[in-house]
Amino acid sequence: MTYRSPLLDRTGAVAATGADAGIAWHYGDPVAEQRALVRGGAVVDQSHLAVVRLTGPDRLTWLHSITSQDVAALPPRTSTELFVLSPQGRVEHALGVVDDGTSTWLVTEPDHVDDLVAWLTKMRFMMRVEIEDVTAGYAAIGEPVAAEGTPDEPVTWVDTWPTVAPGGTRYGPPPAEHPGADRDWRLVLVDRARLTDAVAEREAAGWRLAGTWATEALRVEAWRPRLAREVDERTVPHELDWLRTAVHLHKGCYRGQETVARVHNLGRPPRRLVMLHLDGSQHVVPEAGSEVRLGGPDGKVVGTVTTVARHHELGPVALAVVKRNVPEDAELAVVGTIGQGADAQELAVAAAQEVVVPGEGVSSDRPEGRGDTMRGLTPRGSDGAPSLL
Structure with missing residues (x-):
């Protein structure tokens, strides 16, 4: 059954599409809504997101053993995030995680929840853990707040991006210099039957819906990757600078750990995330999935746009994943299609890149190489770097 939020009945509501289908793209004045969010005075319907609850005395140690993050002793009301990786180290699921002292709550994209629950159930074995998809009972609302939830509040997950969590590392700038440092964001899980009331309470306090x-515009500005947008079947966390918040490099073994460690220690991510400033003179913007080409519209295809947004100050911007060896100062063009069927037209837009993951592909704490002692460990690519994937 296709989800449709009751807040789409608001006057002026325009429905979102794609990964955010079921909630509003905007409510009639997207620029004012964005400015209210920047000021810390807005509430956002995120009720399409999926919620999974884990109960039982083994829930944290078990989750710790099968995922990328150290959550064995996660304190109550302390937010983190983690990956479920494939055996080859590619991202399959990205989960917001918080424990309330009795249950562990996982927040994820709606299209991924069935596969997630099936995999978790398969991995339970004899552990004392119960796994339940509780999306029907709980809805998320977003707030521009950085504070963890209190014992008197509903379960709350705080986005810690771009902080480098214990055991994590970074490819981009340190947290204080990162463009995401000023983006406060959390998800509050309310009883789904109280969704409209919870939003109304915030509006009564002066917040805007x-x-x-x-x-999405503020997420792009913050270089914040998202499972439903930036991740495809080949994605390893390093490409998106996602080792910051979702991976503990020194914890015990888990599926995909070998690739995570190998790319961090010896190799370079085969691709890298960039933010693109798009030429807005044509008054239209390309869509996600458009090609990124080197040098101009007729150049070689070197990547794919993953998210496109209109920022209230920066104008049209995008996140894209490009080949690692694309020069950081290269002129790029985004080429895609607008319209459908007989009305479809090709659109080419000039793009200037802002580096998120540097082309050298070296993290802030990558171990020093040992010269000849490293030879033969892995096959090498055309640039002489170990080819790991």
Whole structure:
């Protein structure tokens, strides 16, 4: 059954599409909504997101053993995030995680929840853990707040991006210099039957109801990757600078750990995330999935746009994943199609890149190489770097 939020009945609501289908793209004034979110005075319907609850005395040690993050002793009301990786180290699931002292709550994209629950159930074995998809009972609302939830509040997950969590590392700038440092964001899980009331309470306090036009624009500005947008079947966390918050490099063995460690220690991510500033003179923007080409519209295809947004100050911007060896100062063009069927037209837009993951592909704490002692460990690519994937 296709989900449709009751907040889409608001006057002026325009429905979002794709990964955010079921909630509002905006409510009639997306620029004002975005500015309210920046000021810390907006609430956002995120009720399409999926929620999974884990109970039982083994829930944290078990989750710790099968995922990328150290959550064995996660304190109550302390937010983190983690990956479920494939055996080859590619991202399959990205989960917001918080424990309330009795249950562990996982927040993820709606299209991934069935596969997630099936995999978790398969991995339970004899552990004392119960796994339940509780999306029907709980809805998420987004707030521009950085504070963890209190014992008197509903379960709350705080986005810690771009902080480098214990055991993590970074490819991009340190947290204080990162463009995401000023982006406060958390998800509050309320009883789904109280969704409209919870939003109304915040509006009564002077907050504005905002849509995903606003949240996505600020996410792009913050270089914040998202499972439903930036991840494809080949993605390893290093490419998106996602070792910051979702991976503990020194914890015990888990599926995909070998690739995570190998790329961090010896190799370079085969691709890298960039932010693109798009030429807005044509008054239209390309869509996610458009090609990124080197040098101009007729150049070689070197990547794919993953998210496109209109920022209230920066104008049209995008996140894209490109080949690691694309020069950081290269002129790029985004080429895609607008319209459908007989009305479809090709659109080419000039793009200037802002580096998220540097082309050298070296993290801030990558171990020093040992010269000849490293030879033969892995096959090498055309640039002489170990080819790991």
